[in-house]
Amino acid sequence: MTNYDPTSTGTLDVVQEPATEMQAPTEFGAAEIAEEPTGTGVASMLGTEAAAALPEAEATPTVAAPPKPAMLPPFPIALRHVSGSYVGIANSFELDLRVDVDGARPMRRMSGDFVRIIGSTRTYFGSFVIDSLVITNTKAGEVIRGLGRFTFSASHPVLEVTIPRRRFFQPAAPATVRFLTTTNQLGATYVCSWGSPFFRSVTLQTETVSDVPAPLFTSYDTGSLPSGGPARTLSVVTAYAEAGIEVIPAAAGPVIDIAEAAGNHMWSDAELMASMATHFTHYGTAPHWDLWQLQCLEHELGPSLLGIMFDSQGRQGCAVFNFSMGGTTPDQLRTQLYCHVHELGHCFNLMHSWQKSLAKPAGVDNPSALSWMNYPQKYAGGGTGAFWAAFPFQFIDNEIVHLRHAFRAAIIPEGNPFTIGAAEIDPQVMSDPVEDVSGLDFRIEPVHSSFLLGEPVVVELRLSSFDKRPRMVHGHLSPQTSGVSIAVARPDGRAVRFEPLVDHLVSRDPQPLQEGKELSETAYLGSGKHGLYFEQPGTYKVRGIYHAPDGSRVMSNVTRIRVRYPATQEDNDVAELMLGEQQGALFALRGSDAEHLRAGNDALDTVIEKYGKHPLATYARYQKAFNAARAFKLVDDAAPKRLSVRAPDIARAQSLMNAVSAPTTRLDEISKAQGFDRLAVTLEAAGNSEGASQVRQTSQKLRAASRR
Amino acid sequence: MCQGINTMHIALHDGFAGQTVTIVVDGRQVYRRSGVQTDPRISRADSIDVETQATVATVEVSAQPGNLQASTQVDIKVTPYVAVDIVRGAIKLTPAAEPFQYM
Numbered sequence: 052m053t054n055y056d057p058t059s060t061g062t063l064d065v066v067q068e069p070a071t072e073m074q075a076p077t078e079f080g081a082a083e084i085a086e087e088p089t090g091t092g093v094a095s096m097l098g099t100e101a102a103a104a105l106p107e108a109e110a111t112p113t114v115a116a117p118p119k120p121a122m123l124p125p126f127p128i129a130l131r132h133v134s135g136s137y138v139g140i141a142n143s144f145e146l147d148l149r150v151d152v153d154g155a156r157p158m159r160r161m162s163g164d165f166v167r168i169i170g171s172t173r174t175y176f177g178s179f180v181i182d183s184l185v186i187t188n189t190k191a192g193e194v195i196r197g198l199g200r201f202t203f204s205a206s207h208p209v210l211e212v213t214i215p216r217r218r219f220f221q222p223a224a225p226a227t228v229r230f231l232t233t234t235n236q237l238g239a240t241y242v243c244s245w246g247s248p249f250f251r252s253v254t255l256q257t258e259t260v261s262d263v264p265a266p267l268f269t270s271y272d273t274g275s276l277p278s279g280g281p282a283r284t285l286s287v288v289t290a291y292a293e294a295g296i297e298v299i300p301a302a303a304g305p306v307i308d309i310a311e312a313a314g315n316h317m318w319s320d321a322e323l324m325a326s327m328a329t330h331f332t333h334y335g336t337a338p339h340w341d342l343w344q345l346q347c348l349e350h351e352l353g354p355s356l357l358g359i360m361f362d363s364q365g366r367q368g369c370a371v372f373n374f375s376m377g378g379t380t381p382d383q384l385r386t387q388l389y390c391h392v393h394e395l396g397h398c399f400n401l402m403h404s405w406q407k408s409l410a411k412p413a414g415v416d417n418p419s420a421l422s423w424m425n426y427p428q429k430y431a432g433g434g435t436g437a438f439w440a441a442f443p444f445q446f447i448d449n450e451i452v453h454l455r456h457a458f459r460a461a462i463i464p465e466g467n468p469f470t471i472g473a474a475e476i477d478p479q480v481m482s483d484p485v486e487d488v489s490g491l492d493f494r495i496e497p498v499h500s501s502f503l504l505g506e507p508v509v510v511e512l513r514l515s516s517f518d519k520r521p522r523m524v525h526g527h528l529s530p531q532t533s534g535v536s537i538a539v540a541r542p543d544g545r546a547v548r549f550e551p552l553v554d555h556l557v558s559r560d561p562q563p564l565q566e567g568k569e570l571s572e573t574a575y576l577g578s579g580k581h582g583l584y585f586e587q588p589g590t591y592k593v594r595g596i597y598h599a600p601d602g603s604r605v606m607s608n609v610t611r612i613r614v615r616y617p618a619t620q621e622d623n624d625v626a627e628l629m630l631g632e633q634q635g636a637l638f639a640l641r642g643s644d645a646e647h648l649r650a651g652n653d654a655l656d657t658v659i660e661k662y663g664k665h666p667l668a669t670y671a672r673y674q675k676a677f678n679a680a681r682a683f684k685l686v687d688d689a690a691p692k693r694l695s696v697r698a699p700d701i702a703r704a705q706s707l708m709n710a711v712s713a714p715t716t717r718l719d720e721i722s723k724a725q726g727f728d729r730l731a732v733t734l735e736a737a738g739n740s741e742g743a744s745q746v747r748q749t750s751q752k753l754r755a756a757s758r759r
Numbered sequence: 760m761c762q763g764i765n766t767m768h769i770a771l772h773d774g775f776a777g778q779t780v781t782i783v784v785d786g787r788q789v790y791r792r793s794g795v796q797t798d799p800r801i802s803r804a805d806s807i808d809v810e811t812q813a814t815v816a817t818v819e820v821s822a823q824p825g826n827l828q829a830s831t832q833v834d835i836k837v838t839p840y841v842a843v844d845i846v847r848g849a850i851k852l853t854p855a856a857e858p859f860q861y862m
Contacts (some may be wrong), residue, residue: 352803358862361799375860390862397800406773409799426802428857435857 057165057176058207058230058737060239128552129219133193136250137226139243143168143362144176146241148226149250150212151455152186152195155293158448159184161195162213170603173486175338177203178458182209192216202458207231207238237387250296250455251462253340254300255287255395260347262309262316267346268387273444275381279421280443290392290423294446295455298395303342304330309348317351318370323361336369336609337462342398343367344391349374358390360397367464369394385439392423399462401450405429410530414449419548422447428520430699489603491564492516495537498573498719501613503622505629507577507638508585509719510537511757514570514597514605521563523600528572536596537576542589550580552639561600572759573721578635586630588616627664628654639671642678644685644697663689669716673726676707680730699733712753717742720757724750764810769818769860771804771817773797774845778822782843784809785816795822799862811835820850 080370102396134154139146145166151158154254162180166173173712183199188194192215199208205229215224223245230238239350259267270289274282283289291298311326318326323345328334333341349372350356351678358371376386404425407414418431430438446454453462460466496512502508512528512535527534530551537549564570576593577585585591590615595607628634633651637643664666679700687695708730710716712723727750734743769782775797782790790807797804809816819830820843829850833841839853842849845851 352801352861355859356801356861362802371862393862402799403802406799406802426860426862428855428859 056206057142057146057167057201058201058205058238060142065229099331130222131217131219131221132248133214133216133224133226135248136246137243138246139225139228139241140168141239141241144239145173146228146243147214147246148228148241148243150195150214150226151250151295152184152193154248155295156448156451158452158455159186160208161197161457162450165351170599170601171489172603172605173488174604175459177201178460179205179208179281180456180458182597188216189213196272202460205230207236209233209235217631230440249292250295251340252297252299253342253464254299254301254333255342255344256303256332257346258303258307260307260309260312260345262348264344264377266379268384268391271381271384271388273385276385277440278444279441280445285388285444287388287391287395290388290444291454293393294451296658298702301332304332307345312347317349318372319351320348320359320361323347323359323370324369327362331368336365336465338460338465340463341367342369342395342464344395345370347372357386358394359710360394362398365465366398366400369398376713388444389423389427396424396446396450398464399454400466401446401453403429404447405431406448417447420447421445422450424450473651487603487605489599489601489605490520490522491516491524491597491599491603491605493595493597493605493607495593495607495610496595497610497612498721501615502585503587503626503667504614504617505626506667506717507575507629508614508615509575509577509594509722510610510612511719511721512572512574512595512607514564516564516566516568519566521565523561524564524570525561525600526570528570528597529574530576530595534598535574536598537574538578539584540592541584542587542591547584549576552579552636567706571721573725575639578632579641582632583585583630583635585612585614588614590614621662621665625658625662625667628658628662629667629670637674642674644678644683646685669711669718671705673711673718673722676704676711677726677729679707680704680726680733682733699737701730701737703731704730704733712749724753724757727753764812765814767809767811767816767818767833767839767841768806768858769809769820769843770806771795771797771839772842772844772859773802775822776845777822778827778845780797780805781821782807782809782862783819783821784811785813803859803861810821818852820852822850 113512132154137148148163151160164178165176167176179201180201184197197210209231211229213227215367226243228241270286272284331343354375359370362368371390405418427435427438498509501682524599591612594609596606633648637651658671683697727746731743731746776797779793783832821828827850831852840855842853
């Protein structure tokens with residue numbers, strides 16, 4: 052049974068608490084005092100066996116017992132902090148919980164992300180944050196409660212989290228998370244094991260260009276020059292650790308050749324993007340907790356630019372420029388540290404302090420912020436000198452809340468989901484997978500790099516296995532069979548699920564797919580249950596999901612489909628004849644004799660007769676050929692047995708198929724092959740086995756050509 | 760007497776959203792461009808270096824649409840860097856002694 056609300060189920064799956072290592076000492080809890088052991092006799096000191104081995108003491112005259120020594124006051128034992136991240140699983144959902152109530156700079160918030168587990172795939176589902184907490188100390192532990200804000204419609208929006216208090220030398224306690232309605236009806240319960248004192252983790256791959264002189268930046272002692280905070284040595288890693296974010300340095304490749312900056316040592320944004328695509332190990336289009344930072348000499352904007360987050364769409368990469376700030380003086384090291392941390396802040400979607408109102412949703416501008424995200428020269432409290440004298444080398448509270456508790460999409464690199472305008476599509480349908488160990492690769496590509504307006508949009512779907520063990524798959528790659536789902540993001544930003552005109556209920560008999568083998572199919576996406584999908588010029592994005600027999604949802608790549616504007620009046624006229632709901636239905640059905648589609652057939656006849664040389668006339672001929680190659684039954688109350696049957700028109704079908712299969716037409720090879728397959732069936736049924744065999748050979752050649 | 764050449768750096772910073780911007784220095788148009796747009800990543804739209812023999816110059820900046828205008832006198836020897844921002848619908852000119860840095 053499908054449950055799309057991770058807060059709603061009442062079933063409890065108890066997760067065994069794993070053993071954890073002892074953590075560092077935490078603050079003292081005055082109410083918790085360890086009891087001294089009572090009884091200091093020989094037996095307790097030596098153990099009962101040793102005591103039993105001692106000879107009994109001879110009886111001696113009674114002597115007054117010496118006074119007992121004074122009891123030492125009990126030591127207060129430090130308690131563990133409960134803040135950090137926890138993980139729990141219940142009912143096919145994983146909850147990644149972040150508790151922020153104690154420790155360094157607590158923001159008194161909780162937040163979390165849900166990941167849906169289906170088969171071998173884990174897909175991000177949604178996030179929540181609780182801005183206002185009620186914290187109660189009870190015998191059961193710390194009880195933290197609050198009303199959450201969710202990225203999805205949650206039936207149980209109240210969280211109550213119970214975390215037993217433990218001493219510093221004890222393993223961390225799990226967090227029991229209960230979701231409740233506002234009237235305290237219990238929903239889902241998760242038992243979440245302690246994960247980390249950090250709220251989020253990200254890898255950072257730092258690369259260097261060959262012309263950047265040594266030494267490269269590593270750290271700065273904030274006590275070197277007057278500042279507003281405690282003196283300490285800070286690096287990028289420790290600066291973000293203070294904010295609760297774990298930055299994990301990732302292995303860098305060899306030094307990048309300055310020649311990638313094309314002719315001079317100055318980098319353009321385009322060159323930086325290209326370099327990132329080449330060198331960043333984790334470069335991709337799906338959200339991921341990985342960042343790339345390049346150390347170079349100078350940007351083409353000149354020495355005044357110290358750094359830039361050049362990847363404004365994906366926020367995966369940034370660059371710092373040493374031309375003006377390279378060196379080892381305290382002033383230079385301070386600027387280098389500031390710039391490194393500042394640019395990574397942009398990667399996390401933090402805006403400049405005085406520009407918070409430009410964010411969506413808008414924040415409050417704060418030019419007086421003593422923050423990594425200000426410009427010292429713009430500091431409203433007195434400019435550069437005043438800024439440095441007061442700056443404590445920290446983010447301000449609002450920025451820390453964002454870093455620790457922002458909804459996942461608002462912070463994760465490549466975070467904006469594919470489904471922009473998710474009101475028209477189930478948001479979790481196209482969520483990027485967090486993990487996919489299905490062993491399958493699903494690819495979707497358009498058959499043309501661009502389509503004319505009115506041209507049927509056809510994509511090719513390919514499924515292959517890269518697992519040495521055979522993977523069980525079904526061979527139904529067409530969206531008509533619900534073995535595959537396809538989403539289309541339109542130029543206007545709306546995203547819709549493609550629903551075919553006709554659904555085929557098929558038996559998904561699993562078959563093994565060997566490593567290196569491939570299944571393929573084409574699918575017409577131009578028209579479906581709700582009309583036309585590509586009726587406007589512009590760039591669309593399309594993505595597919597393959598629903599594997601074990602339930603895994605294998606995501607395809609995101610492919611772009613460009614529909615061109617009409618270039619001539621003839622293009623415009625043909626597009627108008629090709630674009631219509633009836634014409635779309637005829638392309639989806641590959642022709643029809645149905646009376647209610649007569650207007651559509653008439654329009655396509657006009658394309659063939661009046662615009663016969665236009666490239667799109669091929670498609671009109673194709674659907675006519677396909678329809679002519681088969682018999683067609685119509686229910687006709689006036690006909691004998693209420694059924695009239697049109698016989699196949701083989702000659703017409705052959706003539707049209709020969710016309711559309713010429714190499715110069717725009718029809719793709721697989722569609723041509725399918726047309727010949729249909730013709731071969733009809734020839735065979737008509738007793739023309741030789742003709743059928745010749746046509747099948749043509750089909751096989753076309754399929755072979757499509758694989759090259 | 761031979762006067763030296765002084766360079767004044769005028770930078771368009773925040774608030775530009777496609778306006779046509781004109782800069783006049785001591786009555787001489789030195790800059791006119793349409794579609795001026797602030798890059799929010801670095802809070803900078805454009806810049807120009809103006810050479811002049813004057814040590815004090817009058818800088819006038821206007822932006823359309825909106826008929827925005829502002830002017831200021833700049834002591835080029837002391838504050839040769841001039842930041843131009845559009846803040847709450849008005850042009851703001853801020854001379855500075857130090858070069859601007861962006862990140």
